[in-house]
Amino acid sequence: MNSLRQPVKIGDRFTITTLSQNDRQRDDAVHILCVGPVDRSYVVHDVLLKISNSQLSIVTDYRELWIFPKQEAIHLVIIHNTLSLVELEEACRYIRQQWSHARILVVRSGGSFLEDGLYDERVVPTVMPDVLLNTIERLTGISSAWRSGNA
Secondary structure (H helix, E strand, O other), X not given: OOOOOOOEEEOOEEEEEOOOOOOOOOXXXXXXXXXXXXXXXXXXXXXXXXXXXXXXXXXXXXXXXXXXXXXXXXXXXXXXOOOOHHHHHHHXXXXXXXXXXXXXXXXXXXXXXXXXXXXXXXXXXXXXXXXXXXXXXXHXXXXXXXXXXXX
16 A cells, blocks of 8 residues: 655655555556655645556756756656746756656646647646546556556
C-alpha cells in the first residue's frame, strides 16, 4: 500500500515516489515532473497515491528545468500557478523541446493564457482530487486496471 512520503532532495530537485520495492525497476512506471513549490506538489502526490507505480519529481522553480537530468523519461509535466506568463511560456517551450513525448498540464486560473500548442490541458488551482486524477490518467494513458495494480 502506498503512503505519504517526505520528499527526498536529490541535488537541486525533490523526488516523491509511490513505487514499491518490486516496482522500482519497472520501465512502465509513470514519471511526473512538477514545476513549483513543494507544498503545492503534495496535492499531486496525494492524488498519485491512487496509482501504484508512479514517481513524482519536483523542481521548485522553472529555471531548475534547465538542470533537470535530460535522460529522465518524463510522461507528464505539471506546472503550478506560481509562474508568470512569460516564465510559463518559456517553460512550456523548453519542455516541448526537451521531452517531446511528455504531456503538459497547467494548474492556473485567469484570463490571458498560452497558445494551445504549448500545453495539453489546464485546470484551476482549486481542482477536486478526483478531477485531477482523471486528468492525469487521461494525459498519461493510465487505465483503471493499472491504477488498481491489476494490470
